[in-house]
Amino acid sequence: xxxxxxxxxxxxxxxxxxxxxxxxxxxxxxxxxxxxxxxxxxxxxxxxxxxxxxxxxxxxxxxxxxxxxxxxxxxxxxxxxxxxxxxxxxxxxxxxxxxxxxxxxxxxxxxxxxxxxxxxxxxxxxxxxxxxxxxxxxxxxxxxxxxxxxxxxxxxxxxxxxxxxxxxxxxxxxxxxxxxxxxxxxxxxxxxxxxxxxxxxx
Amino acid sequence: xxxxxxxxxxxxxxxxxxxxxxxxxxxxxxxxxxxxxxxxxxxxxxxxxxxxxxxxxxxxxxxxxxxxxxxxxxxxxxxxxxxxxxxxxxxxxxxxxxxxxxxxxxxxxxxxxxxxxxxxxxxxxxxxxxxxxxxxxxxxxxxxxxxxxxxxxxxxxxxxxxxxxxxxxxxxxxxxxxxxxxxxxxxxxxxxxxxxxxxxxxxxxxxxxxxxxxxxxxx
Numbered sequence: 001x002x003x004x005x006x007x008x009x010x011x012x013x014x015x016x017x018x019x020x021x022x023x024x025x026x027x028x029x030x031x032x033x034x035x036x037x038x039x040x041x042x043x044x045x046x047x048x049x050x051x052x053x054x055x056x057x058x059x060x061x062x063x064x065x066x067x068x069x070x071x072x073x074x075x076x077x078x079x080x081x082x083x084x085x086x087x088x089x090x091x092x093x094x095x096x097x098x099x100x101x102x103x104x105x106x107x108x109x110x111x112x113x114x115x116x117x118x119x120x121x122x123x124x125x126x127x128x129x130x131x132x133x134x135x136x137x138x139x140x141x142x143x144x145x146x147x148x149x150x151x152x153x154x155x156x157x158x159x160x161x162x163x164x165x166x167x168x169x170x171x172x173x174x175x176x177x178x179x180x181x182x183x184x185x186x187x188x189x190x191x192x193x194x195x196x197x198x199x200x201x202x
Numbered sequence: 203x204x205x206x207x208x209x210x211x212x213x214x215x216x217x218x219x220x221x222x223x224x225x226x227x228x229x230x231x232x233x234x235x236x237x238x239x240x241x242x243x244x245x246x247x248x249x250x251x252x253x254x255x256x257x258x259x260x261x262x263x264x265x266x267x268x269x270x271x272x273x274x275x276x277x278x279x280x281x282x283x284x285x286x287x288x289x290x291x292x293x294x295x296x297x298x299x300x301x302x303x304x305x306x307x308x309x310x311x312x313x314x315x316x317x318x319x320x321x322x323x324x325x326x327x328x329x330x331x332x333x334x335x336x337x338x339x340x341x342x343x344x345x346x347x348x349x350x351x352x353x354x355x356x357x358x359x360x361x362x363x364x365x366x367x368x369x370x371x372x373x374x375x376x377x378x379x380x381x382x383x384x385x386x387x388x389x390x391x392x393x394x395x396x397x398x399x400x401x402x403x404x405x406x407x408x409x410x411x412x413x414x415x416x417x418x419x420x421x
Contacts, residue, residue, distance in 0.1 A: 028275045030282050031224045053281055141387040147401040152421060155371050163369035170367060170386045
């Protein structure tokens with residue numbers, strides 16, 4: 001099981017741009033990679049967790065990623081509406097990144113409220129799509145599904161209930177099948193009368 | 203005093219036969235963490251990588267103690283160490299939970315494996331054996347007071363096995379020609395191709411070997 005906070009934790013490893021307000025000539029050699037040099041006013045790439053830490057200490061300004069512009073998000077939204085499948089997004093963590101950046105650095109990002117609404121619309125649209133495909137999947141009684149471009153947070157929104165439901169369905173079926181087998185080989189002494197006529201409508 | 207952490211990392215690399223960067227080791231542990239979280243059964247241990255990271259953390263903490271507190275990078279290094287420690291502890295905790303839940307079956311399976319392809323690390327193996335022993339002692343103490351008919355616990359009553367057919371979400375790291383999926387609903391088998399980078403939902407059993415080989419990542 002994954003907690004949403006743990007997915008946010010993974011999202012914090014994504015790279016974004018910041019503009020530091022301090023100078024630090026040498027690179028910072030982190031285990032996850034080297035970042036720097038930090039020069040006041042010059043943008044550089046860092047992981048989000050670094051950006052948030054520096055921003056909270058007010059030693060940098062965060063530059064919103066390119067995809068996080070209202071018109072770009074609207075384009076994505078239209079594309080998502082037009083497509084039958086899930087479209088590929090510029091990042092696997094659009095919801096989390098938007099949420100984190102707007103919480104910590106709302107002053108750095110223009111049109112924050114519009115961005116929030118657009119991202120929420122995108123999420124709602126994709127979740128609605130996900131729910132209807134889950135419904136179809138169960139009704140058709142399939143055992144494999146392609147889920148390309150679905151993001152971790154979206155997958156987590158149907159977990160654990162969806163995989164657990166499938167597990168339970170499979171277990172039920174195995175029991176039904178095994179009692180059918182007994183019926184066929186005429187060793188039905190333990191099978192209850194109802195189990196023969198019982199079948200799941202899938 | 204300024205310490206070049208890169209130097210420390212390079213030194214580590216020289217000691218490591220596979221010449222892996224610390225970054226690579228971290229990524230491996232992160233992947234192992236997610237796989238362990240989502241797999242129903244316990245996976246082969248990654249003690250080499252975990253120990254390597256722990257060494258890194260220890261070295262880094264030593265170096266940080268020598269740096270002045272006003273250095274802007276101290277905070278970042280400390281924060282990163284906390285993040286890595288979180289992953290390692292979460293990974294180890296997930297494994298311990300599985301060992302506790304499936305203790306008897308984990309030990310039985312482990313007995314069939316040679317030392318090289320053991321799934322449990324030596325420390326985990328010791329823990330599992332002690333846990334099993336303690337559970338047995340506990341049951342014996344209680345069952346002594348039960349009527350004779352009920353005071354025995356056979357293996358089948360003790361054993362809890364993971365459901366290997368449970369459904370998992372996964373992402374392919376490379377093209378896999380053939381994956382066989384058993385369809386319990388229709389009593390037949392399906393064969394599918396997994397393309398590089400594609401994401402799927404299917405029973406864990408079908409991809410278990412690929413998860414262990416690293417060509418499939420659970421998500």
